Amino acid sequence: MTVGVAHVGGHVTLLFSIHDDEILPRRQGSRGAGLCLDAGVRVRAEATPAPAGQVSEGATPAPRAPSQPGSIEVSVSDRFGTPWPEGEAMYVMLIDDLRAVRRIPAATSWRLDVRLELPISQGFGMSAAGFLAAARAVLDANGTPDDRYAARAAHRMERLHRGGLGDVLALQAGGMALRRKPGAPNVGGAAEGAILEAPLLLVWQPDESRHTSAYIDHPGWKRAITEAGEHALGPLMEGPWTADRWSDLLKAAATFATSSGLEAESERAELLSSVRSALTDAGLDGAWTCRLCMLGVSAVVAPLNPAQASPDDVERLRAPLHALGLEASLCGLAVPGSEEE
Structure with missing residues (x-):
């Protein structure tokens, strides 16, 4: 078993304009400005690879390991430690997406522990913070850390989830964030963060x-x-x-x-x-x-x-x-x- 841990703060949008007419999620987004927070979502990801095939002692090839997808277990709790099962589906969707694009092996089993530090659906960018923290933790546990791709994946999940338009882009900038061009981070979207x-x-x-x-x-x-x-x-x-x-x-x-x-x-x-x-x-x-x-x-x-x-x-x-x-x-x-x- 390998482990990856990540923490990503939320984001408060103070003003924005909507740019979601493009077909591809990576081209959708918003321009705007807001504040990146130091409180958000903490994720611990545990990866358990599928067992290897048996070693053959003769001319007959060893049987292959089962090819079915590994299991996915997700536990989400709010800032009081109370379980929030309604929030599990979005993280399962992220794992499935990373498997589909072959960023992680399909046969690996996953367990995610997600801790929310702020309430959801209150304009604090918690879905973006959760997707980004989970993508970073999963890729790290997989032995393939990639913050740039994690941000792209998080933005894609946000759009498929009908969540925020520009929170992930802002989180990549940090601090007092200005989103100059809409889109996914590193794929057309452009933002600057002023640090204070x-x-x-x-x-x-x-x-x-x-x-x-x-x-x-x-x-x-x-x-x-x-x-x-x-x-x-x-x-x-x-x-x-x-x-x-x-x-x-x-x-x-x-x-x-x-x-x-x-x-x-x-x-x-x-x-x-x-x-x-x-x-x-x-x-x-x-x-x-x-x-x-x-x-x-x-x-x-x-x-x-x-x-x-x-x-x-x-x-x-x-x-x-x-x-x-x-x-x-x-x-x-x-x-x-x-x-x-």
């Missing part, structure tokens, strides 16, 4: 969730999102993408949320109002702000000036937000190559 440190507080309504496909497959929402996204992206595309563009990103995200109409949906409007009130009541509204996470019923509380921000400040928001029925998790920005394995 910033504490973030993710806030979400636990009784609400959204699947990306409900918006990107809806003609009206697709048009509104893409028009608003391209307009908000214009200023971000000009000049180099560095850490000092932080305030530009926050401004563009606010513009996108309003012009796309996403901010006006009642659940999101109520969430934003609650978080803003909590910031004001705590006396933090002069140094912190909040932006919607696309496309959950969630928001990220971010510092206006990351260099002067302390995580202790936003920790004070936990109690009042919890009293309002909201959940929160403190995290930071992920740096490319910093994931623990």
Whole structure:
């Protein structure tokens, strides 16, 4: 038995435009900007090769080992350690895909242990993080580590799963990510990551969730999102993408949320109002702000000036937000190559 372990943080999209008209999944994607998180998905993959054929002691050839596909066992648990069997199918699909393209032997048996550190369907890029972490862990356990191919496979699975359009591309860039060209990483897609440190507080309504496909497959929402996204992206595309563009990103995200109409949906409007009130009541509204996470019923509380921000400040928001029925998790920005394995 061989083992591979990988950890990939989630990703919060703050603004985007949809580019999914291409037939091939690797050509589909989005342009946009967002934040790569240091909390996400951890995967441990165990590979057990099929037994070798018997050694022949005479002229008769030894019998071959059975050729049937190896078994696949997947265990998924949420951030509280509670099993989540509904999440197993996507990882089985990934193994089947890697077998189909002959990246791993069909006869090898697999066991995957998947631990989620953030909630799903809240705009935190958890399916992308899960696919990418699992692809890296599986290829590593197979003795064929290949981060570039793992990213391509994860993007393909995201599209087949009708998940995010550009999360995997952003995760390859890291930090404060700007997706300049849509598509899979290393196959047409292009993104840049500006590296900086910033504490973030993710806030979400636990009784609400959204699947990306409900918006990107809806003609009206697709048009509104893409028009608003391209307009908000214009200023971000000009000049180099560095850490000092932080305030530009926050401004563009606010513009996108309003012009796309996403901010006006009642659940999101109520969430934003609650978080803003909590910031004001705590006396933090002069140094912190909040932006919607696309496309959950969630928001990220971010510092206006990351260099002067302390995580202790936003920790004070936990109690009042919890009293309002909201959940929160403190995290930071992920740096490319910093994931623990």
